[in-house]
Amino acid sequence: MAGSKQRLYRISFMNQGQRYELYAREVSHGAMLGFVEIGKPVFGEKTSVLVDTSEEKLKQEFADVERFYVPVHAIVRIDEVKKAGPVRVVEGGGSGSNVTPLPFYTFGGDSRK
Template sequence: MASAERIYRVIFHNQGKIYEVYARSISDGGILGFVEIEELTFGERTQVVVDPAEEKLKSEFAGVKRTYIPMHSVVRIDEVEKEGQARISDTDGNVTPFPMPVYGPGKGSD
């Protein structure tokens, strides 16, 4: 018997909003400082009611094979038993972005 596919819930900041998406594959992606998210899933089960937030996410990620999210934007990644509803919500002031590094090109090379 085949093992069940893994489903991940990824919550991250993007342009002042909190995004919650579901995907079948998560990795470090080989790009320093980014999380690679593949096979995003959106409302694949039959629904009578259409959620506008999920439809907005679906259109935003239409045609995207994989996406790279900056690590400092990720709030949480969970492996879940079943897919939930993807959504975008406003931040309520309780989420603080991870501090950016203080080093970079040209710093301290005077």
Template sequence: MASSERIYRVIFHNQSKIYEIYARNISDGGLLGFVEVEELTFGERTQVVVDPAEEKLKNEFEGVKRTYVPMHSIVRVDEVEKEGAPKISDADGNVTPFPTSVYGPGRGTD
């Protein structure tokens, strides 16, 4: 798989919901504690049936060149063969962010 063809599925926790989005590029970015997600992809389907969840995500990220997701909100990042349907789902079960920060007081401030 060529690097220009890579697609990543990024699953993260946001305001009591689980977001699943697809992007062509992810990195540790320039902001400490954030994952940079670029080139979001949304299926350009020619079907008559429209998925309301995908449309909601497409509208939410419309005009976004890149987004920064807090590291502690990331549930999973996968490199996938092909893009799936982005979605938002309820956070059923126990999805809890890490209780402490690796960049807390007294760490790396010497």
């Protein structure tokens, strides 16, 4: 894509009771049913002496990751943005965590029979 502007996405998703907010260059429905494929994670450049420990933790967690898959029911929001902000992990979903998860259905009907 020479000469064209690369897209940037902010992805918020739930993982083990925490809300992750990351930036990436690629987002798609992926090849695995029920998962969102996220590629080329982006982390902010350091412009000050202060070190954000949550961003450093996420950088280490995603250090060698080129793409990862998040269950579609764990996605809170995906936005296309102009520039990356801080990446973060918020315990318990943080403020605005009034997100009600959608019911989870399995293919094949009711298993209680």
